Amino acid sequence: RPSMGVALVIDRSGSMAGDKIANARAAAQSFISSMADGDVVSVFQYDDVVEMVAPPTVIDGASRAGLLAAVARITPRGSTNLHGGLVAGIGSLTTAQAERPLRRVILISDGLANVGPSSPHELGNVAAGAAAQGISVTSIGVGLDYDESTMGAVAVRSGGRFYHLQESAQLASILQTELNALGMTVARGVYLELAPAPGVQILGVSGADMTRQGDVVRLGVGDMLGEQSRQVVIPVRLPTSGSAEQTAATVTLHYQAAASGAERTHASTVAYRLAASEDHVRRGVRPQFAVAVESHRSAEARVQAAELMAEGEADRAADVLAARATASRRRARDLGGRAGAAIDFEADRVEATGSRARAARSAPAARAMELELEDEALEAQGF
Numbered sequence: 001r002p003s004m005g006v007a008l009v010i011d012r013s014g015s016m017a018g019d020k021i022a023n024a025r026a027a028a029q030s031f032i033s034s035m036a037d038g039d040v041v042s043v044f045q046y047d048d049v050v051e052m053v054a055p056p057t058v059i060d061g062a063s064r065a066g067l068l069a070a071v072a073r074i075t076p077r078g079s080t081n082l083h084g085g086l087v088a089g090i091g092s093l094t095t096a097q098a099e100r101p102l103r104r105v106i107l108i109s110d111g112l113a114n115v116g117p118s119s120p121h122e123l124g125n126v127a128a129g130a131a132a133q134g135i136s137v138t139s140i141g142v143g144l145d146y147d148e149s150t151m152g153a154v155a156v157r158s159g160g161r162f163y164h165l166q167e168s169a170q171l172a173s174i175l176q177t178e179l180n181a182l183g184m185t186v187a188r189g190v191y192l193e194l195a196p197a198p199g200v201q202i203l204g205v206s207g208a209d210m211t212r213q214g215d216v217v218r219l220g221v222g223d224m225l226g227e228q229s230r231q232v233v234i235p236v237r238l239p240t241s242g243s244a245e246q247t248a249a250t251v252t253l254h255y256q257a258a259a260s261g262a263e264r265t266h267a268s269t270v271a272y273r274l275a276a277s278e279d280h281v282r283r284g285v286r287p288q289f290a291v292a293v294e295s296h297r298s299a300e301a302r303v304q305a306a307e308l309m310a311e312g313e314a315d316r317a318a319d320v321l322a323a324r325a326t327a328s329r330r331r332a333r334d335l336g337g338r339a340g341a342a343i344d345f346e347a348d349r350v351e352a353t354g355s356r357a358r359a360a361r362s363a364p365a366a367r368a369m370e371l372e373l374e375d376e377a378l379e380a381q382g383f
Contacts, residue, residue: 001102001182001183001184001185001259002100002101002102002185002258002259003036003038003039003040003100003101003102004035004040004100004101004102004103004104004182005039005040005041005056005093005099005100005102005103005104006031006035006039006042006103006104006105006106006182007042007043007088007089007090007093007104007105007106008028008031008041008042008043008044008089008106008108009044009085009086009089009105009106009107009108010024010028010043010045010046010085011046011047011080011082011085011108011109011110011111012046012047012075012076012077012078013046013047013076013077013080013111014047014076014077014078014079015080015111015143015145016076016110017076019168019169020110020168021074021076023168023171024168024171025071025072025074026171026172027171027172027174028043028071028074028175029068029071029072030172030176031106031172031175031178031179032059032064032067032068032071033064033068034176034179035059035179036059037059037060037061038058038060039058039059039100040056040057040058040059040100041054041056041059041067042054042055042056042057042089042092043067043070043071044085044088044089044092045074045085046080046081046082046084046085046088047076047077047078047079047081048078048081048115049081049084050085050087050088052088052092053070053073053074054066054067054070054071055092056092056093056095079114079115080109080111080112080113080114080115081113081115081116082113082115082116082118082123083113083115083116083117083118083123083126084115084116085107086105086107086123086126086127086137086154087126089105089107090105090126090129090130090133090135090137093105093135094133094135101258101259102185102188102223102258103134103135103136104135104136104137104138104160104178104182105130105135105136105137105138105158105160106137106138106140106175106178107137107138107139107140107151107154108140108171109139109140109141109142109146110141110143110145110146110168111145111146112145112146112147113147113150118147118150119150120147120149120150120152120153121153123150123153123154124150124153124154124156125157126154127153127154127155127157127158127160128157128211128220130158131157131158131159131189131209131220131222134188134189134256135158136158136159136160136222136223137154137155137158138155138160138161138163138178139151139152139155139160139161139163140162140163140165140171141162141163141164141165141371142165143165143166143168144166144367144368144371148164148370148371148375149374152378152383155378155383156209156378156381156383157209157220158209158222159189159208159209159220159221159222160383161178161181161383162375162378162383163375164371164372164374164375166371184225184226185223185224185225185226185258186226186257186259187223187224187255187256187257187264188223188255188256188257188258189222189223189254190220190221190222190223190224190253190254191218191220191221191253191254192208192218192219192232192251192252192253192254193216193218193219193251193252193254194216194217194218194219194234194249194250195215195216195249195250196215196217196236196248196249197246197247197249199238199239200236200238200239200248200249201236201237202217202234202235202236202249203236203237204235205217205219205232205233205234206231206232206233206234206296206299206300206381207221207230207231207232207233207296207381207382208220208221219232219234223258230382231292231296231381231382233292233293233296236248236249238272240274243274244273244274245271245272245274246272246273246274247269247270247271248271248272249269249270250267250268250269250270251268251269251270252265252266252267253265253266253267282334285335287335287337287338287339288339290339290343291339291342291343294328294331294343294346295346295380296381297324297327297328298324298328298346298349298350298380299377299378299380299381301324301350302321302350302353302373302374302376302377302380303374303377304317304320305317305321305353305354305357306370306373306374306377308320309357309360309366309369309370309373312366314358314360314361314369315358317354317357317358317369318354318355318357318358320354321350321351321353321357322351324347324350325348325350325351325354326347328343328344328346328347328350329343329344329347331343332344332347349376353372353376356369356372357369357373
């Protein structure tokens, strides 16, 4: 695999005292021990201020022990300057020493950002800026008290990944998962460019970070692993006058081959045909697209249910999920075959989640359910 540069950014605020900080130290040490010679790692801790525990350091037999000893000295105190920690981690991967084909910030937090810029929009913009430099961010929320909207936005807008851990003891296995994933990366900085035809409106996106550059829409996907599949769902509004077959958009895939660094592109034209009846439309649906759309709708239902859980409306959240499961099963019957089976399976998951939501009556249980729903919604989109 290509060599990698990683910045470990660890929350050391007072709420991390006890098992959380002990598990964070142990997980970081295990991660560093598993990195290959020639990789680069930097380590930061943040509370009210950000401190560099270890500068960008090339891993070898001599440096590894020093890095492990530096991580062992991380102790909890203070508030949560998540913005400062994120900026420092990104900055460490833009230096000459840390320039590697694969670059990732791993951000760990158990609390609300309360020092410096702290909204999902502000921190998401920082993450999007990292993506523009070829750096993605994996965000790991530990416990029940962090801001899932912020941590999710950081992952989505940088093309990274998001993990919700109820127990800090899970940190070591998650960091190992991240290390393995980095090693299997085959495409960096993946993004789609959509040039819509006249009259076509792009209404949004699920599964990518969307920016507009004039008439062109850019959809940032991030890095991708070998044999990984990502679904990007793009609702559009199409003109229904004119000739029977029309162009909707030109779509161009851009990425950099991780092994060689070569820039690659692939362009395709998306067309649509006007139909005389709804039945004709149903018969023309491609099964894999129907599955992607149902997954997108299930993710939207989970986000809506999470918001209701936050408002103390467990029954309404469960009703939203039950309605989504019913609609998905109806779609599954229409499609049949493998696509129908896949949609049925997802409907079962949504329904089961709804049952757990209805049973989550205590405040801690409701909060745990809210985070689980947000996590499942991001997972469905590939983050």
